Amino acid sequence: TNTIASHLASEIPAFKKIEYSDIEQAEINQWLTLSAESPVSDVTLDKLNDNLKFRTTLLGEKVSVADVVVYARVKDVVAGWSDEQRSGEKGRRHIVRWVDYVQNTPDLGLKIKEEDKVQVDPSKVLHHPKPEEAPK
Amino acid sequence: MASFNIHVASKALQADIYPVLIAANVVNTEDFEANPVAIVYKDVDQLDKSKAESTVGIQFEGEDISYGTNDVLHKLAEHFPTLLRGPKPVLVDEWISFGLTRLGGKDFKATSAALEELNNHLSLRSVLVGHRFTIADTTVWGALNANGQAISAIRRNHLPNLVRWFKYIASIDRIGSVVENFKAELNNKKKVKSKES
Numbered sequence: 001t002n003t004i005a006s007h008l009a010s011e012i013p014a015f016k017k018i019e020y021s022d023i024e025q026a027e028i029n030q031w032l033t034l035s036a037e038s039p040v041s042d043v044t045l046d047k048l049n050d051n052l053k054f055r056t057t058l059l060g061e062k063v064s065v066a067d068v069v070v071y072a073r074v075k076d077v078v079a080g081w082s083d084e085q086r087s088g089e090k091g092r093r094h095i096v097r098w099v100d101y102v103q104n105t106p107d108l109g110l111k112i113k114e115e116d117k118v119q120v121d122p123s124k125v126l127h128h129p130k131p132e133e134a135p136k
Numbered sequence: 137m138a139s140f141n142i143h144v145a146s147k148a149l150q151a152d153i154y155p156v157l158i159a160a161n162v163v164n165t166e167d168f169e170a171n172p173v174a175i176v177y178k179d180v181d182q183l184d185k186s187k188a189e190s191t192v193g194i195q196f197e198g199e200d201i202s203y204g205t206n207d208v209l210h211k212l213a214e215h216f217p218t219l220l221r222g223p224k225p226v227l228v229d230e231w232i233s234f235g236l237t238r239l240g241g242k243d244f245k246a247t248s249a250a251l252e253e254l255n256n257h258l259s260l261r262s263v264l265v266g267h268r269f270t271i272a273d274t275t276v277w278g279a280l281n282a283n284g285q286a287i288s289a290i291r292r293n294h295l296p297n298l299v300r301w302f303k304y305i306a307s308i309d310r311i312g313s314v315v316e317n318f319k320a321e322l323n324n325k326k327k328v329k330s331k332e333s
Contacts, residue, residue, distance in 0.1 A: 053296045054303075056262055061307035087260065097260045097297075104267035122260040131252060131294045 002032045002069075009065030014108055024059050031058055031066040035073045045074070045092060052094035056101065063107050071102040079118045087125045096120055139172045140196045142208065147181040148191035150318075152205045154278030155235060156192045158314045159212050159220060159271050165310040166219055173212075206236055213271050220271040227265045231272030239276070241283035251289055251298060258297035262304065269305060277305045281315050 009015050020028065034044045048070070051058065058066045078086075078099050086096045100120040103112050142160055144153055157175070164171040184190040189204035194211050202211060209232055213220045221228045238250040254276070257264065264272040280286045280302065289295065290302050306312040 054293070054300050056300055056304040061304050093259055097262060100260065101262040101267070105262070106268050120260060125256070125259045128256045128259065131255070 002029075002036060005032060005065055005069045012065070012068075014063065015065060018062055018064070020059075020062070020064065024062070024064070027059060028064050028066040031070050035070045038073075040074055040077060045077075045095065048074070049092040049094045052098045056098075057107075058098075063105075067098075067102050068108065068110065071099060075099060075103075075118050083124060083126055086120075087127060089127045089129075091126070093125070097122075140194060141174050141176050143176050143178065143183055143193040143195065143201065145180045145183050145191045146177045147179060150282035151236075151240065151279055152191040154282050154315055154318070155275040156205060156208050156212075156278075157318060158274040158278045158311050159209060161314045162271075162274060162310055163212065163216055163219065166216075206232070209236075209271060209275060222266050222268060222270045224265050228270045228272040231264050232275045235272075235275035235279040239279040239283050239286060241285055244285060247283065247285050248289070251286060251295060254301075255295040255298040258301045262301065264301075269308060269311070273301075273305050274311055277302065277311065278315070 031048075034047070037044070055061075057063050058070065074095070078095060081092075081096070083091075085091055087093045096118075099118050100122065102108060103110060103117045142156060144156065146153070160173045160175060163173050182188070182190050183193055183201075184203065187203055191203075192205055192208050193201040193203045194208045195201040196211075202208070210229075213225075213228070213232075217225065234250070238253075239247065241247055263269050264276065280290070290299055293299055
């Protein structure tokens with residue numbers, strides 16, 4: 001399916017005007033590969049969550065086909081998470097935030113039906129981590 | 137032809153100027169037939185010496201000029217509701233006040249508390265209100281750029297949600313370029329002046 005995804009990416013208007021560097025292209029491919037297993041493993045979900053801590057999209061600020069494909073592959077898992085799993089002390093909060101971004105942002109314009117979206121309540125945050133010095 | 141003028145005292149505090157310049161640029165870069173807003177700079181720190189708030193002003197055709205950052209932002213928002221305020225105008229207006237009152241940068245503790253509040257608010261949100269940037273984001277982002285303490289706090293990376301949002305808003309060219317251009321313009325003026333003297 002990754003070959004199909006890459007092909008589709010070149011056809012989607014939102015991506016046509018964006019240029020990706022070699023490094024960005026490698027990152028896109030990496031996320032397509034990592035998310036291809038079914039079900040997506042905990043190791044991959046942790047990696048995804050860490051990656052999104054300082055990034056709005058998988059690449060940072062640019063949208064790419066990886067956002068769409070990875071979203072499609074993890075959305076059902078995320079939809080099943082409890083509040084604790086979403087925003088508790090060990091919750092994967094950055095994935096939840098990103099899922100809500102991908103399904104709603106006009107940057108992508110996906111037009112997903114309301115009933116097919118993961119329901120996210122952004123005002124419901126169980127735990128706020130204390131500000132800490134991030135590793136350099 | 138522009139529908140109205142925005143007057144800017146270019147020597148005034150950047151906290152007063154940035155939010156206005158960004159909102160005006162967002163309006164002018166939307167796909168309207170003409171640029172609706174004309175910006176008129178004056179090389180002073182107050183446009184009207186008898187009025188402290190007169191760092192910026194807005195003037196519609198045939199009307200009196202209205203002074204103050206808060207007034208200018210609200211007039212712009214009322215005029216371009218879909219573009220600037222989006223579907224939740226009340227929440228957006230609360231963030232305009234937050235940007236103009238809580239990020240003044242005079243009190244270290246107050247600024248730290250405001251930054252932490254922003255960071256918490258952005259835990260599960262990519263923009264301040266809804267799913268597309270509004271004048272809430274541009275005002276708060278502009279105010280942060282004028283606040284040295286805030287900028288160094290953001291560089292320390294200890295408030296990840298705030299850092300992520302700050303980079304995202306900066307990456308939207310019609311917003312990020314405004315502050316860069318203003319700073320470049322100031323530098324040019326300084327260079328010209330030092331050559332003259």
